[in-house]
C-alpha cells in the first residue's frame with residue numbers, strides 16, 4: 001500500500017516551553033524582564049531584535065507555551081500511532097537543547113502523561129476498532145548511553161552491552177534485546193515505568209534531572225485477519241508487522257553551560273557527537289542534490305533509527321525550545337527546518353514466513369495442539385475394573401490433556417483482539433487475570449529479521465527461566481485489568497475439551513468377561529497404535545533435531561562470517577591506529593612549529609620592546625634638545641636685554657658725569673678765569689661734549705648691529721629646530737615602515753603605509769635602497 005506525498009513527508013513541529021524557575025530567577029536577580037528573543041504563532045517562529053522581526057521559520061505546527069501535551073499528542077502524534085496499528089512503521093522523536101522539555105513531552109508525569117503513555121493507551125483503544133483482526137503486541141525499551149546500547153527492561157546486574165546488527169534482509173536489529181509480550185495497557189505501562197527507573201539521569205546546572213542518554217521505547221505490533229483456532233481454521237492470511245518507536249533524545253549543551261565535569265563531561269561529549277551525526281544524516285537526506293550513500297554507522301542512534309530516517313516509516317519530529325535562549329533555540333530551529341525537507345517511504349510490511357511472525361507460529365501451534373487433544377480424547381467407555389488397570393494411563397492422559405489445555409489458554413490469551421479489550425460486562429463471563437505468569441521471550445528480536453528458529457518448547461522453557469523480579473513487578477499489575485483500565489480478557493473462544501473421559505458405560509454381567517477381553521484387546525491395539533504414534537513423534541523429533549543441527553551448522557557458518565568481519569574490523573582498527581600514529585607525528589610536528597613560531601614571536605616582541613625603548617629615549621632626547629634650545633633662546637634674549645640695559649645705564653652715567661663736569665667748569669670759570677679763558681674753556685667743553693656724543697652714537701650703532709646679529713642667530717636656530725623636528729618625524733615614520741615591513745606580509749597594507757610617508761622619508765628610503773621600498777616602488781608606482 002503506497003501513501004501520498006504528504007504522508008511520506010516527515011512532520012516537524014515545535015513546542016515552546018514556558019519559562020522555568022531557573023530562567024525566572026536569573027531575571028529576578030538582574031531585576032530586568034527576561035529577554036525574549038522569539039515570537040511564535042500557530043505555524044511559525046520569528047526572531048526578534050529589539051522588537052523587530054529579523055528571521056522567520058515555518059513548520060507543520062508550533063505549540064505555544066500555553067498548549068498542553070495532550071493538545072500536541074492529538075494534533076501530531078495520534079495519527080501516527082493509529083497508522084502504526086494499521087501496519088505502518090512509525091517514529092516520534094523529541095529533539096532540543098538540554099532542559100527544553102523533551103522528557104516532559106515524551107514521558108510526562110503522573111499528572112501530565114506524555115506522548116509515550118498516551119500512545120500506549122491509543123494502541124489498545126484503536127485495536128477495538130478492528131474486531132475482525134487479532135493482534136500480538138510486544139514492547140522493548142533500550143538506551144544508548146556513551147555510545148553503548150543496553151536493555152532497560154532487564155535488571156541492572158544482568159544488563160550488558162548489546163550489539164546492533166544487520167540482517168540478511170538489510171533490517172537493523174539489536175541482538176538479544178528483550179521483547180515483552182503485553183495484552184493490556186497496564187502491562188505496557190508497567191514496562192515503560194520499569195525502563196524509566198533504569199534510565200541514566202544526572203544533575204546539571206541547566207537541569208536538575210537531565211537525561212544523559214537517548215532512549216527508544218518500541219512497540220512491535222503483529223496483526224492479521226482473525227481465524228478461530230478452536231474450529232481448526234488455520235487460514236494462511238498474511239501477517240502485518242509494524243514498529244512504533246518513541247524516542248527521547250538527550251539534549252545538546254555546551255559544557256560551559258551545564259558546568260559538566262568528569263563523567264558528566266564525557267556524557268555530554270557523546271551526546272553532542274551522536275546528535276551531530278543525526279543532524280548530518282538528516283542534512284544529507286534533505287538535500288535532493290546529494291542523493292547516494294548515507295552513513296548511518298557513525299553513531300548507534302542513527303544506525304538503530306535508520307528505517308525512520310529516510311526509510312520505511314512515518315516520522316514525526318518534535319523540537320522543543322525556550323524563548324529565553326538565542327543561540328541554542330536558533331540551532332534547534334535550523335535542525336527542524338532541515339528535517340522538514342526529509343522524505344520517507346512508508347509502506348505496510350506483510351510477512352508470510354512462519355519463522356518471522358510469532359503470531360503465525362502461535363496460531364499454528366494452537367491448531368496442532370487442538371488436533372492432538374482430540375486424538376487423545378478419543379479414548380472412551382472404560383469399565384470400573386479397566387479403570388484400575390488403566391489408571392496410570394488415564395493419569396498420564398489427563399496430565400497431557402491438562403498441559404495442552406493450559407498451553408492453548410496461554411497462547412490464546414497472548415492474542416489481543418478488539419473483543420478481548422472491550423469493557424467488562426455484567427454478564428458472568430469467566431475472566432482470567434492475565435495468564436498467571438508472564439511469557440518472556442529473550443532474543444525475540446531475531447524473529448523480526450527471520451533469524452530465529454526456536455521451537456515453542458524452547459519458548460516455554462525460557463518462560464520458566466523468566467526473571468522473577470520482573471514477574472513480581474507485573475503480577476501486581478495483572479490485577480488492574482478490571483479496576484484500573486477496564487480491559488478484560490474474554491476466554492470464551494477457548495473451550496477445554498475431552499472432559500467427557502469420566503463417563504462410564506453400563507455393562508451386563510453375562511457378557512462382562514467377554515467384553516473385558518474384547519476391550520483389553522482393543523486397549524492393547526490402541527496401546528500399540530499409541531506406541532506407533534509415539535514412534536512417529538520420535539521420528540519427527542529426530543527430523544527436528546536434524547533440522548536443529550542444520551541450523552547449528554548455519555549458525556556456525558554465520559559465526560565464521562562474523563569472525564571474518566571481526567578480523568576485517570581488527571584490520572581496520574590497525575589501519576586506524578596507523579593513521580592515528582601518523583596524525584600524532586603530524587601533531588608533534590605542528591606543535592614543534594608552533595613552539596618555534598612562539599620563539600620567533602618572543603624574539604620579535606623583545607625587538608619591538610627594545611625599539612620602543614629606543615624610541616622613548618629618542619623622544620626624551622628630542623624633548624631635552626628642544627627645551628635646551630628654548631633655554632638658550634631665553635638666555636640670549638635675557639643677555640640682549642641686559643646688554644641694552646647696561647649700555648643705556650653707562651650712557652646715562654656718562655651724560656651725568658659730563659653734566660657734572662660741565663657744571664664744575666662753569667663754576668670754575670666764574671671764579672677763576674677771565675672772559676677769554678672762560679670762552680675758550682666753554683668751547684673746549686663743547687668740543688668734548690660733541691666728541692662724547694659721537695662716541696655714544698657710535699656705541700649705540702655698534703650695539704644695534706650686535707642685536708641684529710643676535711636676532712639673525714636666533715632665526716637660524718629657529719630654522720635648525722624646525723628641520724630637527726622634521727627629521728624626528730621622518731625617523732619615526734621610517735621606523736614604523738621598517739617594523740611593518742618586517743611583520744607584515746600584506747602588500748596592500750604596506751602600500752597604504754607607504755602612501756602616508758612624507759616625500760623626504762620616501763626619498764630617504766629610496767636613497768638607502770631599502771629593499772622593500774624598492775619593491776614597493778616597482779610594484780605599485782606606475
Ligand SMILES: Nc1ncnc2c1ncn2[C@@H]1O[C@H](COP(=O)(O)OP(=O)(O)OP(=O)(O)O)[C@@H](O)[C@H]1O
Pocket residue numbers: 016017018020096097098099100101102103104105207209210211212249250251252320
Ligand atoms: N511544557 C512544559 N510546561 C511546563 N514545564 C515544562 C514544560 N516542558 C518542560 N518543563 C519543565 O522544564 C524542566 C526541564 O524539562 P525536561 O527535563 O523535560 O527537559 P529535557 O529537554 O528533557 O532536558 P535534558 O535534555 O537535560 O534531559 C523540567 O522541570 C520540566 O518539568
